[in-house]
Amino acid sequence: MPAIVSAFSTPYESRSSLEAWELLEKAVRGVVENVEKGIDPSEIDLVIVANFSDRFGGILHSGPLALRYLGNPDARAFRVENACSAGGTGIFLAWNMVRAGLARNVLVVGFEKMSKAPTSTVANQVLMAAGSPEEILVGLPFFASYALMAKVYMDKYGVGEEDLALVAVKNHENALRNPLAQFKRRISVEDVLRSPYVAPPLKLYDCSPLSDGAASVIVSGEPKRYTDTPVYIVGAGMAHDKPGVFERDDMAAMIAAYKASQQAYKSSGLTPKDLDLAEVHDAFTISEIILYEMLGFAERGGGARLLRDHVTWFDGELPVNASGGLKAKGHPIGATGVGMAAELFWQLRGEAGERQVRDAEIGLMENHGGTGATSVVIVMRR
């Protein structure tokens, strides 16, 4: 069974001193160095690079560049992009290719250097390109699409802005324990509610930031050769929804995440009740609440209750985004899904330091793209 045998992450930052290719280099070299029993670059036969837009980092064709940093000219490499789920897609592919015998050891590396966008307006235009053509043509930014989803959800289930705020407060608190996180500042519900509207009902503190960063893992078909404590990928799923928010039957749902998680539960033989922790794609606070329901942590409309009841807080029954999540750990797009896998690797090995979830044995990650048109769910077990 394929397992992760090594992980690495740069800190996620608002503005890294490193260029895009230096972030890539650090993540490639770092994950090789972190292999406990050592790995020769020649044993890595495939590198999958996850990256969102060349308008951010200014580089394309990052596959062969990753091979330069790896030091194995005979490996193969390509870049994968599925909006913000590029990293999850890379891990899903790696898992499949190792299972199928198409590769022995796959290095999956994700990176994004977003701080070079000249203005946040430009950055939003780049992000918008992950929407549907209609959304691009009318100029509907991502935060507006998520605001529509939030409005529909909140009206339908009687959830308020103060419930959304709890996601931000929880994830900011979690990030205080994570040395890799972008934000290290405790915030209150009042802080969130007082922050300016970006697109009502979403306010500034409901949104994940622009980030620089890179993360990497090695997925191996012979895990015990590289570490005594691999983290097994016991199940995975990948599914899609209609590209545009407006064309979905239920704007208050994220069907791709539901479908991907059903695949992951089925292939792992596990259920939500088996999970000890989860890292989910809280690009906006509303998405974490909807995801609770899609992933089977709560019934429809019951997501906010998990927050009010502290179930998903750090000391709760099922800590979600103990890392700080996209909201506070940061969201360097191509890196995000790979960073989630790295986080689960550390958590399930008991190496997560101050943010260690107690008795973490089984974890889940959900990484989605666009407004949820692609979702990847991976279940791991130590």
Place this chain on the structure above:
Amino acid sequence: MPAIVSAFSTPYESRSSLEAWELLEKAVRGVVENVEKGIDPSEIDLVIVANFSDRFGGILHSGPLALRYLGNPDARAFRVENACSAGGTGIFLAWNMVRAGLARNVLVVGFEKMSKAPTSTVANQVLMAAGSPEEILVGLPFFASYALMAKVYMDKYGVGEEDLALVAVKNHENALRNPLAQFKRRISVEDVLRSPYVAPPLKLYDCSPLSDGAASVIVSGEPKRYTDTPVYIVGAGMAHDKPGVFERDDMAAMIAAYKASQQAYKSSGLTPKDLDLAEVHDAFTISEIILYEMLGFAERGGGARLLRDHVTWFDGELPVNASGGLKAKGHPIGATGVGMAAELFWQLRGEAGERQVRDAEIGLMENHGGTGATSVVIVMRR
């Protein structure tokens, strides 16, 4: 053995009236409609989209969009990018995933809409991003990198600009027979030699154009279910070289193409002598000459002789780029490698009309990225 069961291509044009997503839509719908025995969208379980830069077409996350046009919400999709070899990489992955049982039928679609770049300077900056970071930093455009390769090659092997010109003349002549081709104009060696220098020794007519277009194929594990005359992928290879031209041992070689072709010959059990035709990546005239040698059509330094002796012309022993090649058929980057596969599909089935190569039974395609840092070689047989 995986085979191609359907192919489609839009015309390649300097300026298409279609937007990027409309090109994608046309290619997805077209290849499904072209399946002779019919295919239900639900039988296609994976779509791989090849696309170079969102700075050209303005869209990202094209995977789920392709699924919209396909009409199968349960398929999976992702975009792959490996510079100009994105399309070849997609086909290489499809071949592997079908062989390994990870997918039954894979739709590979490539597209690029380059005409929206505000100026050719901007377009060149986008292209440059496929080079190494050092080349990007010093601002070395692609045509300049290829000019360096040309200079080294020409000095080493005593080849002149009039030899390079023969590639352009041949491929322009071939394009006259191809209704899909961008250029329909016969040119002479004198025309090429009189065209302005872009980067000596390369002149305007040594360069492939900016193009709009899309192409698609379906790679199937059960080919006879969809057509009585599939075109089998009998061997394939994918390999890499150092990203920067300056860091290679031999700037007059394209080692990735050599390695990829060796893999393809080995896996197919065929040799260059078995080939009836080839489509190769003549982004610049020099690359076609070097490729003759890398792919085993000629000995080192003997590439130009194949042109002088008419071996690779349309009526020669081994016609190369009977389609017109990138040089004259056009080079819509993401589409290019997929379009090569579509061309071989038609040629090997005897459906290439006026440009039909006589008795074509076995064909090869070579699609590379950057200045050859990635190369994909596929061998097909009817």
